[in-house]
Amino acid sequence: MTDVLVEPEVASDPLAPVLKIECLNVDFHTIDGWVRVVDDVSLVVPAGTTVRLVGESGSGKTVTSLAAIGLLPPDTTRVTGSIRLAGEELVGASSARLSRRRGRDVAMVFQEPRRSLDPVFTVGYQIAEVLRRHEGLDRRAARSRAVEMLDRVGIADAERRFGAYPHEFSGGMCQRVMLAIALACRPRLLIADEATTALDVTVQKEMLALMNDLQDELGVAILFITHDLSVVAETCDWVNVMYAGQVVESTAVDRLFHEPRHPYTEGLLAAIPDPQRRRLQAIPGVVPAPTSWPTGCRFSPRCDYAREGVCTSGAIPLEPAGGAQLTRCARHAEIELKGVLA
Amino acid sequence: MSPLLVANGLHKSYPQGRSLWGRARPAQSVVRDVSFHVDRGETLGIVGETGAGKSTVGRMVLRLVEADSGHVSFDGTDLSTLSPASLRRMRQRMTMIFQDPFNSLDPRMTLRAAVREPLTLHTSLGGAEKEARVRELLERVGMRQDHLDRYPREFSGGQLQRIAIARALAADPDFIVCDEPVAALDLSIQAQVLNLLLDLQQERGLSYLFISHDLSLVRFLAHRVAVMSQGVIVEQGTPEEVFTDPKHPYTRALVSAIPTPRPTRVSRWPAGFPAPGPSRPATERRSR
Structure with a gap:
């Protein structure tokens, strides 16, 4: 389809990440003043890969993803650091520029598909709307592309279903429609925030397989946020x-289960x-609230391996722990952690 | 010994109202011919997907929802024939823990009042005895004495669920229906609550009807499992039977969909791709 989205920088360097977040800090304005909720987060999402961001409620994973798509309210949040989407800096970008990026280069799918869809418009209209807005297609062209997208995400009889309303669809089908809207303009990056959490296991499995297939087909990179380790x-x-607002371990997926290098990961497993x-x-x-993060290692009060001194003072950096694996544990070299797979 | 609880041929349907022309729509049947039993000290897990009717079954067992037909007998007594007064007395021995602890506790009641309420309803204890029992229960579920005069809003989800368990235990029941008791909790907190339920079962010989959509959870904690789909129990058996050798096609589909901690595809991470990098000051720091 349209190639206008491929910028020279990415086309020439296959290793240039679609998303690169460096030293991201996010503060919220509250009655008690500014409170830091995301602290020194760095991560990359290379083209065509899937990266998971895992954490419990209040860990800052959703705020990180909202920052990456520029959806945090500017008057009550403060974002510092660097977020580069396909080479373009988003921190400090104008809202008009962010708005052009959203839906075209980066799109998001949320947990509650039924609440994300507008109940008074047909599902087809909501897909076509994105195409008309970002690609300037006319009504008829947008309609045929929307039908094509519905078909792609596995909605049978797409031509007829174009005119259906969200209430006529099950939760799983609504999530497929959300995926069709998100991928309609072939974004480089898809952010999926707990996109399969509210779905039944069998539907969840279908959704994950569908996202895998669409990634093969469209080459979209996926940042997938979840609290569910399974x-x-x-x-x-x-x-x-x-x-507690920080990345504490960053690793290839097989190593996470074999050889976790942070006690928190071990505990979750x-x-x-x-x-x-x-x-x-x-x-x-x-999990401590952002207003009462402990000094030193934030996990230390709940950690069996914590030692007074090394773990309880100063900021603990994210350090290499063998190969490309990174951990934010001051004692990672001394302790032996257990995974769940032999 | 006879089972503690026997459900026989439970059936429930809900009327669909009338059409625009006043014609009655056919009733939607949500539970059809469901039978099972729960032994003393045993956990029966009911698994199924959204809309399978598992919560309705849990409620019918306690007569919170009246069954259209079928019988539930508890310790030899047929619950469907009980008068409201004797049903209330029976409820001392059977109770329920709900999914959402934020909504199942009264926001205007302190912890003390919430746990004391079932004692007032079901026992004839005096004030001092009640107070002692409240303290003992809250201590058992891991809450501190200084929490007694606090309100639900001051606690986290895991703490609230432990309070709900204390409240359920107050009247010293034999049987608890647990309807998705940990679905709203984070993984690290979920383990605390599940361990508490397991310990209490050992200490008091409690029986549980454990309702969940999470198959690995039910497999972990149930002695027997019933799989529900579209209002019907399609398969019953021990966790080993149901999970390693499922007989019904629906169970097979369900079991094969359980996510495993094994990576499912060859990594697409580009070879030699630089990892996100250790923390260092950002080259550009800009403020929005």
Whole structure:
């Protein structure tokens, strides 16, 4: 289709990432003043790959993704650092520029497909709308492309379903429509925020397979945000684990399960229900709120390996821990952590 | 010994209202001919996808929803014939934990009041005894004494679910229906709540009807499993039978869809691609 989106920089260098976030900080304005919710986050998403961002509620994973697509409200948030989408800096970009990027170069799919769709317009109209807005297609051309997209995301009888309303579709079908809207303009990057969380397991499996196929077909890079460790391994290349606003481990997906290098990752793996064991290993305590992040390692109060001093003072950097794996653990060289796969 | 709870031929349908012309629409049947039993000290897991009717079954067992036909008997007593007063007495022995702890506790009740309420309803304890029992229960689920006068809004989801468990335990029940009790909780907190449920079962010989959409969870914690689809139990058995050798096509589809922690494709990460890089000051720092 249209090649206008391929910029020289990316076309010439296959290793240039679609998304590159460096030292991202996000602060929210609250009644108590500015509160940091994302702290020193760096990550890359190379073209055609799938990167998972994993974390529990309040870890800052959604805020990171909203920053990457420029959807944080500018008057109550402060974003510093660098976010490069296909080489273009987004931090400090005007809202008009961000708006042009959204839907065309980067698109997002959310957790609740039914709430993301507008109930008063047909699903077909909502797909065509993106094409008319970003590619300037006329009504008829937009319609035929929208039908094509519906067909691609696996909606049977797409021509007839074009005129259907969201309430006539199941949750899984609505999520397929969301995917069709997101991918209609062939973006370089798709951000999926808990996109399969509300779906039943069988539908979730279909969705993940569909995203994998569409990635093959369109070459889109995917940043997939989830709290569910069990879907992390599915069709994924790289994982970033977030805790209390920071990336604490960054690794290829197989190493995450074999050789975690951060105690938090180890704890999460041990908390997965396993019929071989009759008791789960729980991580004691709760995730700290952004206003009460501990000094030093933020996981240290809940960590069995923590030592007074090394773990409780100063900022702990994200460091290489063998190969390309990175960890934000001050004692990673001294401790032996267990994975779940032999 | 006879089972603690027996459900026999449960059936439930909901009327669909009338069409524009006043004609009655056919009723939608949500549970059809569901039968099972739960032994003493046993956990029966009910799994199924959205709309399978599993929550309706959980409610019919406690008569929170009245079944159209079929019987539930608890410890030899047929619940469907009980008068409201004797049903209330029976409810001392059977209770429920709901999915969403944020909505299942009264926001205007302190912890003390929330846990004390079932004691007032079901027991004839005096004030001091009740107070002692409330403290004992909250301590058992891992809450501190200084939490007693606080309100639900001051607690996290995992803490609230533990409070809900304390409340469910107050009247010393034999049987608890757990309807997706950890679905709203983070993984690290989920383990705390599940361990508590397992420990309590050992200590008190509790029986659970554990309803969940999460197959790996049910496999981990149930002694027997019933798989529901479209209002019908399609398969029942031990977790080993159901998960390693599923007989029904629906169960097979469900089991094959369980995500595994094994990477499912050859990594597409470009060879030699620089990792995100250790933290260092950004080359460009700009403020929006």
